[in-house]
Amino acid sequence: MxxxxxxxxxxxxxxxxxxxxxxxxxxxxxxxxxxxxxxxxxxxxxxxxxxxxxxxxxxxxxxxxxxxxxxxxxxxxxxxxxxxxxxxxxxxxxxxxxxxxxxxxxxxxxxxxxxxxxxxxxxxxxxxxxxxxxGRAPMHAADIFDAMRALAAQGRSVADIALAFGVSELTVRQRLKLANVALRLFDLYRRDRASYEQMAALAVSDDHAAQLAAWDSLSDWERQPQRLRRLLTQHCVALGQDRVARYVGLKAYQQAGGLVTRDLFSTQEQGYIDDVALLDRLAQERLERLAVRLRKEGWRWIDVRCRVDAAELAAYGRVRTEALTPNGEQAARLAQLQARAGQLRDQLDASADGGDDHGAALRELAAVELEQGQLRAALQRPDRADIALAGALVTVDDKGKACVLRGLIRPQNKPQMAAGAAADGKPKQRARGPHTARLTAALTGQRTLALRAELVRQPEVALRVLAHHLLRQVFYAERGGRVVQLDVKPPQLPPEAEDGAAWTCWQAQRAALAALLPEDGGSTGLMAWLAAQPRTTIDDCIAFCTACTIDGVQQGERTPAAVTELARTVGLDMRKWWQPTAQTYFAHVPKAHLLAVVAQATSPAQAVPLERMSKQAAAEAAARALADSGWLPPVLGGPMADGTAAGAETDVEVDD
CATH class of the missing domain: 3.90.1530.10 (Conserved hypothetical protein from pyrococcus furiosus pfu- 392566-001, ParB domain)
Structure with missing residues (x-):
């Protein structure tokens, strides 16, 4: 004890x-x-x-x-x-x-x-x-729910129970619903090991086996109410959250005979659509009417699909374009627009926010940028060979609106497109990895924060890093000008990186050092404070400020040698700072890559059930499968999904 x-x-x-x-x-x-x-x-x-x-x-x-x-x-x-x-x-x-x-x-x-x-x-x-x-203690809510259930079992009506407890009839129905959750789970609630919100999520289903399966399939930190509810309603789609449901509309779905399930904890705007096939058929019929007009545009093919996930969309190629040389008039106009845009930006930077002049400058800048974009678009010519293969995809976007994607190349036609590019003598392109530039920036932002946190913990290493930086400037490059040439300019981290263990640790380290510093930050006051501090405090200050200069954020897959060397020096193990989840990783990579990762990190057998799941469900299942595996993406030091070393490249031809 x-x-x-x-x-x-x-x-x-x-x-x-x-x-x-x-x-x-x-x-x-x-x-x-x-x-x-x-x-x-x-x-x-x-x-x-x-x-x-x-x-x-x-x-x-x-x-x-x-x-x-x-x-x-x-x-x-x-x-x-x-x-x-x-x-x-x-x-x-x-x-x-x-x-x-x-x-x-x-x-x-x-x-x-x-x-x-x-x-x-x-x-x-x-x-x-x-x-x-x-000695009087309030009753636990679970005991009250049990009491209501006992009264109902005796034949008391909901109205009688509501009158006896002084609550509304809806509250009684909700509490009776909660009391009907599987006994093992309800006992967890009684012992304060589960929350009311979790019980409400489980009560969306009356199937005790399904409730237990949903609970047991998630780890403690994954059992958020929304995830439990999603697992129990996998066969349904949620009103307000499903893009196709927003596109079709609740009224049209119900007029076609569709049923909506609402649990006792849902508002009128919430609920679940039971007949997903009917919903998709209604959406498909509406999209088909839109596709009729597209056929007049002369595309080689037109596909109508109400549901297309990111992995399927990424498999399509895009019609390449080539830049045309502007004529004299176009070149002159582009130069004028470029000069005017620069003047407007300088004017906006110099003026304070607000005022008629500021607003007029913003509107004019928007008009200038719009005209620039239109001119540049007019100077792009689609590749003729690609146009012969291209078509249009009619689908529903994330906002629940009809969306037409023109100039796509079907996956099966991409080899023809690549062959045409090779015949034209165009250089081969490196194959794109599974990570987008934004995802790579978010991942390397997490690594940057972890490097900073590790460096603050190791002042002696921070001194070596600082000495390394200074020696390179003093002995290996000519520098002049000011007396002190060391500037601390913390890099801009992507917003997605400002979350997780590394960010929390970094903020705590900053707060701890800030609490020690004097209120007088002037040169004299700060120097006097430093003169009175022990060597350990000075080391901590140097370590933190040196760590502030670390910038390992990148958008490409290959890790710079300097980042690799620094990670090796501080003994960085990203498994301590980051782990892949559906939100931070798997929802942002193609499904094929997701399956390859699960097969490599666990076993091919575990990847098989994920093939039949939707992208979101597969992402969540992959996160659960890899929760304790210690797997990392290549950019954070892990192996490639095919087992090759991090940073390896292939020379497969892809579309530009």
Missing amino acids: SDLEQPAVADGDAARQTMQALRAASQAILTHATMGTATHAQLVRSPANTRKQPRDLCELKALVRAHGILQNLVCYAEQRDGVPTGLLAVAAGDGRWQVVGQLIAEGDLPEDYQLPYLLVGEDEAVLVSLAENL
């Missing part, structure tokens, strides 16, 4: 001893106390009541209305200036006395309603009140 835990234990022992003493004292009082009944008018509040904090009495009022007073009050004979008033002061049970008064005023109870009380001496009232209130 830790030292921190011992005082808590001691406090708990003291509290138990206090409670035991109170119970013993109150029990001694009760041996000579007498029972009786009195009307509400014969009772008054007592200053001896130890519960002073106001509380919500709605539920208590509903219980008294339904069942009457089930527990006696504790009272003593009131005296003023030593003379009995004939009234009884309520030392314990003030809430019950209040709600009886409210129910009498509302006509739910008669004025002569008898309240049971226990009569004690005035000098004993505080002790009895404390003994009654101190």
Whole structure:
């Protein structure tokens, strides 16, 4: 047991001893106390009541209305200036006395309603009140849900249960639904090892086996309510979240005979579409009408597909274009636009935000940039050989709108396109890796943060890195000008990198150092502070500031040698700082790459079921499969999906 835990234990022992003493004292009082009944008018509040904090009495009022007073009050004979008033002061049970008064005023109870009380001496009232209130603990919500279920099992209606508990009928239905969750999961909720939100997500299905399967298929940190709900509604699509559902519209779907499932925790705008086949058929019919007009444009082929994931779309080629040389008039106009755009940007940089002039400059700059884009587009000519293979894809975009993608090359026609490029003598292009430039920047941003955090932890290594940087400038390159040539310019990290263990550690390190620094950041004040610090503090400052200059963010797949050398120097292990999840990795790579990674990191057998899943479901399944594998993408030091070393390249011809 830790030292921190011992005082808590001691406090708990003291509290138990206090409670035991109170119970013993109150029990001694009760041996000579007498029972009786009195009307509400014969009772008054007592200053001896130890519960002073106001509380919500709605539920208590509903219980008294339904069942009457089930527990006696504790009272003593009131005296003023030593003379009995004939009234009884309520030392314990003030809430019950209040709600009886409210129910009498509302006509739910008669004025002569008898309240049971226990009569004690005035000098004993505080002790009895404390003994009654101190040991009372609120019921766990799970116990309340169980009680409602027991009443329902006895034949009580939802309306009766709602009246008894003082809640709405919808609340009763919700709680009965929660109480019907699989027993093992409900016991976790009772023991505070599962949340109300998780129970509400599980209650979307009445199938206990499915509930248990969804819960057990996720690790502790993955059991967010939305993920549990998604697993239990895989056969459905969610209103408001599915692009095809937004495109078709709820009204059109229901008019076609489609059913919508709404659980008790959904709003009117939420729910699940049961008949996905009907939904897709309605979308396909609407898109087909749009494709009729496209056929007049003369494309070689037109495909209509309401659902196309990112991996399938990435498999298509794009018609290449070649830049035409502008004629004299076009070249002059482009030069004019370029010069005017530069003037407007300088004007905007020099002026403060707001004002008519600022707004006019912004509008003019937008118009200039639009004309520039139109002129450059006019100077692009599509490749004739590619146009002969090209077609258009009609689908639904992320916003739920009809989308036409023109100038695509079908995957099976890409070899013909590559052969035509080779025949024209065009240079071969390196094959693109599975990572987009944005994903690579996010991954290497995480690596940059991890390098910084490791460098702060190792001041002696930071000094070597700093010395390395300075020596290269002093001895291996000519520099002149200012006295000190070392500038700290922290690179701009992509927003996706500002999340995770490395970012949290970096922010903590920054806060810890900032707390040590003096308020006076001027040269004199800071130098005086540094002169008074031990060497270890100076080392920490140098380490952190040196780490601030680290920039390993890149958009290409190949890792620069300098980054590799620094990672080796600090002993960087990215497995401590980052792991692939659906959100941070698998949703952003082609499905074929996702399957290859799972097969390589686990086994080919585990990758087989993912082939039949949607992209999102496969991404989540891949993240679960690799949760404890320690796998890293090549750009972070892991192997390629085909087993080759990180940084290897192939010379496969692809579209430009």
